[in-house]
Amino acid sequence: MSSDLLAQIMQSLIEGDPDLTVNATRQALAAGLEPLAIIAGGLIPGMRIVGERFSCGEYFLPNLIVSANGMKQAMQLLDPELKARRQAVSSPGSVVIGTVHGDIHEIGKSLVATMLSAHGFEVHDLGVDVPAERFIDTVLTTRANLIGMSSLLTTTMNMQKKVIEALIGAGLREQVKVMVGGAPVSARWAEEIGADGYAEDAVGAVDLAIRLAAARGRQ
Amino acid sequence: MRPRLTILSDAMVQQIITEAIELLQDPGVRVHNEDALTLLAAAGATIDHEKRVARIPEKVVRAALETAPREFRLYDLNGHPAVHYGGDSVQFDPGSAALAILDSRTQEQRTPVTADFVKFVKLVEMLPQIDAQSTAMICGDVPAEIGDLYRLYLALNYMRKPIITGAFRKDTWWTMRELLVAVAGSAAKLSEKPMAVFDVCPSPPLLWSDLTCQNLIDCARNDIPSELVSMPLAGATAPVTLAAAVVQHAAESLSGVTIGQLAKAGSPIVWGGSPAAFDMREGTTPMGDVATWLIDCAYTQVGKALGLPTHAYLGMSDAKIIDAQCGLESAGGTLLAALAGVNMVSGAGMMDFESCQSFEKLVLDAEIIGMAKRLIGGIEARDEPIALNLMRKLGHRAEYLAEPHTLKWFSKELYIPSEIIDRSSLEGWKRKGAKSAFQRASERVDQLVAKYQTPPVPVELCAELRTITRSAARKFGMERLPALAD
Numbered sequence: 001m002s003s004d005l006l007a008q009i010m011q012s013l014i015e016g017d018p019d020l021t022v023n024a025t026r027q028a029l030a031a032g033l034e035p036l037a038i039i040a041g042g043l044i045p046g047m048r049i050v051g052e053r054f055s056c057g058e059y060f061l062p063n064l065i066v067s068a069n070g071m072k073q074a075m076q077l078l079d080p081e082l083k084a085r086r087q088a089v090s091s092p093g094s095v096v097i098g099t100v101h102g103d104i105h106e107i108g109k110s111l112v113a114t115m116l117s118a119h120g121f122e123v124h125d126l127g128v129d130v131p132a133e134r135f136i137d138t139v140l141t142t143r144a145n146l147i148g149m150s151s152l153l154t155t156t157m158n159m160q161k162k163v164i165e166a167l168i169g170a171g172l173r174e175q176v177k178v179m180v181g182g183a184p185v186s187a188r189w190a191e192e193i194g195a196d197g198y199a200e201d202a203v204g205a206v207d208l209a210i211r212l213a214a215a216r217g218r219q
Numbered sequence: 220m221r222p223r224l225t226i227l228s229d230a231m232v233q234q235i236i237t238e239a240i241e242l243l244q245d246p247g248v249r250v251h252n253e254d255a256l257t258l259l260a261a262a263g264a265t266i267d268h269e270k271r272v273a274r275i276p277e278k279v280v281r282a283a284l285e286t287a288p289r290e291f292r293l294y295d296l297n298g299h300p301a302v303h304y305g306g307d308s309v310q311f312d313p314g315s316a317a318l319a320i321l322d323s324r325t326q327e328q329r330t331p332v333t334a335d336f337v338k339f340v341k342l343v344e345m346l347p348q349i350d351a352q353s354t355a356m357i358c359g360d361v362p363a364e365i366g367d368l369y370r371l372y373l374a375l376n377y378m379r380k381p382i383i384t385g386a387f388r389k390d391t392w393w394t395m396r397e398l399l400v401a402v403a404g405s406a407a408k409l410s411e412k413p414m415a416v417f418d419v420c421p422s423p424p425l426l427w428s429d430l431t432c433q434n435l436i437d438c439a440r441n442d443i444p445s446e447l448v449s450m451p452l453a454g455a456t457a458p459v460t461l462a463a464a465v466v467q468h469a470a471e472s473l474s475g476v477t478i479g480q481l482a483k484a485g486s487p488i489v490w491g492g493s494p495a496a497f498d499m500r501e502g503t504t505p506m507g508d509v510a511t512w513l514i515d516c517a518y519t520q521v522g523k524a525l526g527l528p529t530h531a532y533l534g535m536s537d538a539k540i541i542d543a544q545c546g547l548e549s550a551g552g553t554l555l556a557a558l559a560g561v562n563m564v565s566g567a568g569m570m571d572f573e574s575c576q577s578f579e580k581l582v583l584d585a586e587i588i589g590m591a592k593r594l595i596g597g598i599e600a601r602d603e604p605i606a607l608n609l610m611r612k613l614g615h616r617a618e619y620l621a622e623p624h625t626l627k628w629f630s631k632e633l634y635i636p637s638e639i640i641d642r643s644s645l646e647g648w649k650r651k652g653a654k655s656a657f658q659r660a661s662e663r664v665d666q667l668v669a670k671y672q673t674p675p676v677p678v679e680l681c682a683e684l685r686t687i688t689r690s691a692a693r694k695f696g697m698e699r700l701p702a703l704a705d
Contacts, residue, residue: 062626186646
């Protein structure tokens with residue numbers, strides 16, 4: 001019975017049915033399953049398969065994001081239960097994310113934000129056209145350990161560099177890892193402006209964030 | 220609403236048919252086949268036996284049009300209907316009978332051998348966009364006299380899809396039929412569920428050669444569908460004005476329908492062709508010419524007006540390498556063929572006019588075909604109201620990517636190509652090796668062929684096919700057939 005419910009949660013994520021994910025999660029709780037078991041046995045394996053299918057070309061962006069939203073909603077349901085048990089999912093990290101100043105492209109940035117939050121990151125999405133100071137202020141108030149910056153224009157790419165300079169100016173560079181993305185951005189650009197990493201797509205961004213957060217934790 | 224291409228006014232279609240029928244009375248059609256002349260004479264045609272010209276009265280032609288079926292189906296080798304000839308169905312098969320293959324490694328043309336065609340058949344099986352096989356190339360490692368039947372023999376060992384084929388001789392047609400009967404189980408089963416169509420080609424202007432006319436008659440008498448491939452060459456073997464070239468096509472094709480129906484009323488026949496506009500600079504027969512496409516689409520419209528299934532050679536290129544010209548010509552012809560509603564479009568993979576096949580072009584063309592099929596899918600409302608509920612729900616939020624509505628519809632609304640079509644960011648494209656379309660196509664060829672699984676053809680059937688083919692080969696001095704791969 002309980003393994004059926006976990007399989008159902010996993011399947012609902014794979015098939016991209018968020019309502020079913022939420023219902024099955026609710027049933028699993030009612031059946032007495034531990035929230036951590038639901039996450040480890042249903043949600044995470046489901047999302048892993050969705051990510052794998054996306055990476056090999058079988059799944060597409062809508063599959064990815066609809067499943068990620070299903071996972072997010074299920075997590076919202078599990079949150080109070082975890083708190084009541086004084087438990088927490090070991091979050092891989094806290095991310096401040098946004099599209100840089102002068103640029104209003106949202107899709108890629110939001111996709112990465114959704115995927116990060118589906119993978120347990122605490123995500124502070126600042127939206128688009130975000131000035132450097134807002135990135136800095138948010139890092140200070142949230143004690144985030146990661147910044148993700150998106151830029152879709154060659155004319156706004158340079159703002160990514162400005163944010164890194166502002167981080168250095170505020171004495172925060174050592175505490176925060178910086179990842180960059182967007183159509184004109186490349187690994188070489190990331191290196192050139194002193195960012196810690198670049199990812200090609202949303203699945204790659206999650207892998208990168210996990211890697212950077214782990215490196216951060218070891219320091 | 221399905222998007223459609225109309226080339227001719229209804230009045231011009233009728234005039235073309237009227238003039239074509241008049242041409243069959245004067246100057247008549249040359250028929251170099253005794254069987255056909257006897258049939259035509261018995262039906263009331265006037266025969267000039269010395270010149271071997273038949274003048275066919277209108278009522279004989281009209282009677283043939285009455286009995287010719289409006290539609291028929293081809294079956295795959297599992298016995299399921301796979302191709303529909305008739306109405307506005309649009310399906311694709313590779314261009315046929317290439318004398319050369321573009322070598323994948325050197326990108327130079329060479330004579331194809333057994334292994335090339337076997338690989339090609341496997342590739343066609345693996346491409347969902349392509350609906351039927353064709354005897355796409357002539358293998359140079361067997362005697363030329365069995366070149367036609369040997370292709371069919373090879374294909375039958377590896378294919379499940381139906382096949383468009385053709386015979387080069389009168390006697391080999393019978394061997395090819397024997398192969399098909401062996402696969403079907405009996406002549407009756409083959410007639411009930413045809414799996415092959417034979418191309419029969421009149422010669423321009425207004426000539427039926429002995430060979431091709433006999434193939435037409437033998438197909439009809441044995442309930443094997445045939446496909447008329449009239450090929451006026453506008454400005455050389457046909458008038459340069461396109462409407463007049465279409466009249467010539469109609470006259471040749473009507474004479475074919477008439478001979479076929481006289482051989483057996485009700486036998487399936489296709490209004491097909493491979494016309495071209497003569498190139499006035501090089502003296503060649505460009506298949507990628509816009510005038511060629513116009514003639515094709517126009518005669519298709521005439522065939523539909525006559526209530527016959529249609530076919531055309533379109534989607535080919537005159538380029539010698541897989542370059543920009545190759546892509547633009549193949550796309551142009553393929554998209555127009557789909558819009559014109561041609562039932563069977565032959566041409567995928569073919570380049571250098573109609574003389575060279577290419578594995579890489581075939582997989583590239585499959586993407587064009589995928590796009591063409593999506594194009595004629597048109598735009599549907601999908602929801603009622605179309606957008607109001609959804610757009611009011613989202614308001615001004617640009618969050619459609621995350622909507623279940625998007626997940627529900629995207630794969631139906633969009634044609635999603637294979638990775639041959641590069642849509643990566645510049646960085647992504649570089650990361651994948653900065654490859655050209657040819658390189659990506661070449662990789663896909665290898666991937667698809669590696670994934671192909673040989674269908675479970677019974678051992679006895681394989682042996683029977685081999686015995687039939689070997690006894691034909693022996694007549695022309697070949698004792699052992701080339702070995703087949705797995």
